Amino acid sequence: QKEVEQNSGPLSVPEGAIASLNCTYSDRGSQSFFWYRQYSGKSPELIMFIYSNGDKEDGRFTAQLNKASQYVSLLIRDSQPSDSATYLCAVNMWNYGQNFVFGPGTRLSVLP
Amino acid sequence: DAGITQSPRHKVTETGTPVTLRCHQTENHRYMYWYRQDPGHGLRLIHYSYGVKDTDKGEVSDGYSVSRSKTEDFLLTLESATSSQTSVYFCAIKSEAYEQYFGPGTRLTVT
Numbered sequence: 001q002k003e004v005e006q007n008s009g010p011l012s013v014p015e016g017a018i019a020s021l022n023c024t025y026s027d028r029g030s031q032s033f034f035w036y037r038q039y040s041g042k043s044p045e046l047i048m049f050i051y052s053n054g055d056k057e058d059g060r061f062t063a064q065l066n067k068a069s070q071y072v073s074l075l076i077r078d079s080q081p082s083d084s085a086t087y088l089c090a091v092n093m094w095n096y097g098q099n100f101v102f103g104p105g106t107r108l109s110v111l112p
Numbered sequence: 113d114a115g116i117t118q119s120p121r122h123k124v125t126e127t128g129t130p131v132t133l134r135c136h137q138t139e140n141h142r143y144m145y146w147y148r149q150d151p152g153h154g155l156r157l158i159h160y161s162y163g164v165k166d167t168d169k170g171e172v173s174d175g176y177s178v179s180r181s182k183t184e185d186f187l188l189t190l191e192s193a194t195s196s197q198t199s200v201y202f203c204a205i206k207s208e209a210y211e212q213y214f215g216p217g218t219r220l221t222v223t
Contacts, residue, residue, distance in 0.1 A: 032210055043202055043214040044155070088155065092210060099145075099170070100212050102155040 003027065004091050006103035014111050019076040021106050023089030026070070032092035033065055033072045037085045038105065044088055048074060079110045115139045116215035118203050124221045131190040133218050135203030137183075143206035144186040146170075146178065148199040149217075155202065161186055193222045 003026045013019045021035075032051055036044035050056045050063040050072065062075040072091075076083055089103040115138035125131050135144060146158040147170075157170030159178040167178050175197060177189045190197055203215040 034212070043217050046211055046213060049211060090212070099157055099160060100206075104152075104154040 003093065003101045004089055004103040006087075006089050006106045008104055009107040010109050011106055012109045012111055013079050015079060015081060017079050017110075019079045019083065019108055019110070021074040021076075021087050021089075021108065023072045023074075023091075023103055024070055025072070025089075025091045025093075025101075027091065027093045028067075028070060029094045030067075030070075030091045031094070033063070034090040034092075034100070035061075035063060035074045036088040036090060036102075037083075038088060039085045076108075079108075081110050081112050084108060084110045116203060116205060116213065118201075118215040118218050120218060121216065122219045124223060125193050126223055127194060128192050131193050131220065131222075133188045133201055133203075133220070135186045135188070135215055137186075137205050139205070140183050141205040141207060142183075144180065145204040145206070145212070146176075146186065146188045147202045147204065148172065148197075149202060150199050158188065158201075193220075195222050198222045 005024050035048040037047050038044045048061050048063040050065045053065050053067050056063045060077045064073045086105040086107045088105045090100045093101050117136045119134045145160045147155045149155050156172045158176050161167045161180040179187045198221050201218045204212050206212050
């Protein structure tokens with residue numbers, strides 16, 4: 001079992017729709033969770049982080065965390081073609097020396 | 113922009129040659145990281161540093177060494193490059209708020 005899992009996609013949504021990206025993690029003691037966006041040929045860019053159970057909103061992005069279920073998600077409202085990218089989930093894991101463990105990423109395609 | 117640069121940005125080298133990649137930061141962050149990214153494997157940690165001369169191994173450290181003689185510079189060395197080390201290499205820092213930011217990456221091809 002991988003430490004951090006994501007659906008690899010591709011996930012295709014029409015422009016203006018809500019894109020829902022999911023991530024599960026294995027270390028129950030993890031405290032910090034991050035979402036990165038990576039365009040093809042570019043480096044990962046931090047777009048959201050969440051530490052507490054519940055929702056955190058930033059513009060069109062909402063991160064949701066459920067520690068009991070070991071589940072974190074990213075919602076993108078009013079999806080735009082410019083949101084087309086690979087989204088990486090990262091978890092700061094205590095059993096990895098507090099290092100970041102990344103999921104394989106979900107490729108999102110927003111169709112005009 | 114977290115003030116991270118990497119050099120070179122692209123390199124082609126032959127099997128068996130030594131290669132050194134450089135990561136430079138301008139903001140005095142204590143933690144620095146080297147990752148490699150390959151299709152099907154995602155980002156994997158090679159080595160990290162938690163201070164000058166303080167380094168530790170990550171998930172895929174075999175065949176790699178690192179050095180950090182100054183806060184701002186973190187070097188990754190492939191002592192004898194192999195084709196399996198063809199990859200994109202990213203340097204990253206961890207901010208005081210525990211957020212990780214990445215450099216632009218180095219594309220390394222070992223022929």
